[in-house]
Structures are given as C-alpha cells and as structure tokens.
Amino acid sequence: MSYVFVRNRLGTPYPGPPGPVQRTVASTSDEPHYVGQIVVLMLEPSLFDRQPSLSKRAYQLARSGSCKDLTQISRRLEMEGYASASIQTYLGSQSISADLTYICEIADKR
Numbered sequence: 001m002s003y004v005f006v007r008n009r010l011g012t013p014y015p016g017p018p019g020p021v022q023r024t025v026a027s028t029s030d031e032p033h034y035v036g037q038i039v040v041l042m043l044e045p046s047l048f049d050r051q052p053s054l055s056k057r058a059y060q061l062a063r064s065g066s067c068k069d070l071t072q073i074s075r076r077l078e079m080e081g082y083a084s085a086s087i088q089t090y091l092g093s094q095s096i097s098a099d100l101t102y103i104c105e106i107a108d109k110r
Contacts, residue, residue: 054082054090062100065107070097073104 052060057080058073067073070091077087091097 051081054086055096057082058090058096058100059103062103063107065104065110067104068108069104070100073100 051057054077057077061067061073061076067076074087074091078084091100
C-alpha cells in the first residue's frame with residue numbers, strides 16, 4: 001500500500017505504524033468549514049505492490065505443492081491475473097520448465 005508523508009498541526013510527523021493517512025486540512029478563505037477537520041485518505045495499492053513477479057510466483061506455487069505440474073502452475077498464474085502470453089513465454093523455457101517440474105515432484109513427495 002502507498003502512503004503519503006503527512007505532518008500534524010505542529011509540523012511533526014504522525015507517530016505510529018503506517019495505516020490510513022490522516023491529513024489536517026488547512027483553512028482557506030474559500031472553504032472555512034474545513035478548518036481543523038481530519039480527512040482520511042486510503043490510497044489504492046498498485047499492481048506492482050500486491051503481486052510478486054511471474055518467476056517468483058511460479059516458484060512459490062511449485063514449492064508449495066498446491067500445483068502438481070506446469071499446466072496447473074500456468075492455470076493458477078492466469079487465474080491470479082498474470083498475462084497468458086508472458087506465462088507461456090516464461091514456462092516455455094526448457095531450463096525453467098525442467099526446474100519447476102523437478103520442484104513440483106519433490107514437493108509432491110513431501
């Protein structure tokens with residue numbers, strides 16, 4: 001999640017862990033009714049923030065044992081929103097496919 005650095009009325013940063021951003025709106029002559037009110041901003045996380053790279057996710061799925069072969073990994077990645085063309089290109093590499101297949105076999109034996 002993205003955060004905006006905000007200071008309180010005294011000019012010091014808000015203490016505590018990151019969370020929804022609170023910002024005190026300064027008064028202007030046009031909007032006197034906003035003086036001193038707290039506005040909470042929730043910033044939408046970008047796709048990059050919430051989704052690991054295709055290669056990292058493929059290896060996570062192989063190690064987890066939830067996918068038994070490359071076909072299941074491919075389907076799962078598509079369901080998670082990765083581009084089909086990117087998946088096929090990545091999994092089409094002989095060394096990657098051999099590595100993921102080997103990892104799936106080991107995870108399945110556990």
